Amino acid sequence: MKKLLATAVASAFVLIAPAVQAAVTNNDFTVQVNLTSVCEATNNGTTTMDFGTYTAFQPGAQSGSAVNLTFRCTRGFAPTSVAFDTVNGTAAGVGVLQGLQYALTAGAPSTVAGTAATTATIGTGDAVTYNVTGSMPANQAGACATAACGPTTHVRTLIVTY
Numbered sequence: 001m002k003k004l005l006a007t008a009v010a011s012a013f014v015l016i017a018p019a020v021q022a023a024v025t026n027n028d029f030t031v032q033v034n035l036t037s038v039c040e041a042t043n044n045g046t047t048t049m050d051f052g053t054y055t056a057f058q059p060g061a062q063s064g065s066a067v068n069l070t071f072r073c074t075r076g077f078a079p080t081s082v083a084f085d086t087v088n089g090t091a092a093g094v095g096v097l098q099g100l101q102y103a104l105t106a107g108a109p110s111t112v113a114g115t116a117a118t119t120a121t122i123g124t125g126d127a128v129t130y131n132v133t134g135s136m137p138a139n140q141a142g143a144c145a146t147a148a149c150g151p152t153t154h155v156r157t158l159i160v161t162y
Contacts, residue, residue: 037074039128039162048153049134054100056142064102064134069158072125075114077162082106082130085157098152099143100136106158107131130158 049064073079084093084104093104109128117123144150 035074037077037162039071039073039077039079039160042070042072042127049104049132051097051100051102051134051136054136054140054142057139059138061138062136064136066131066133068129068131069106070127070129071160073128073162075116075123075126077126078111079109079128079160079162081161082109083159083161085159087154087156095154095156097154098149100140102134102136104132104134104156107133128160130160132158 047067047069049067051062051064054062071079084091084106087095093106095102095104107130109130111129112127114124114126115121142149
């Protein structure tokens with residue numbers, strides 16, 4: 001009798017209880033970001049332009065070994081200009097070492113495109129590389145109190161404006 005009564009109560013509860021249904025609702029929102037584009041130098045270690053040995057009053061100009069200076073930039077963002085730091089009173093890439101004048105030139109940049117971000121991976125920046133060359137004019141005297149001097153160095157900076 002107890003079993004019959006329990007079954008009847010359970011059956012009545014099922015008939016009285018409302019049916020449970022799954023429901024979905026949406027609420028839209030905006031995702032936003034402000035990106036500040038950047039270019040940063042990526043060369044590690046020392047990058048050296050070497051003019052080798054210059055003989056006083058030599059008849060030909062002396063070329064320096066070229067250096068490649070690379071910057072990592074926001075994808076699709078290109079620097080607008082480059083310049084050299086001010087040394088010996090000029091920012092035009094002209095300098096003097098051991099009484100020998102030299103001139104530097106930065107070539108047009110070459111760019112290797114970075115990769116786009118996806119939902120599975122982060123993106124990478126563009127690699128922007130400037131080839132910097134240098135030359136010492138012919139027929140210079142130089143400045144040295146002994147038969148040979150050097151090497152003499154100073155640090156130069158390529159300034160990228162973006």
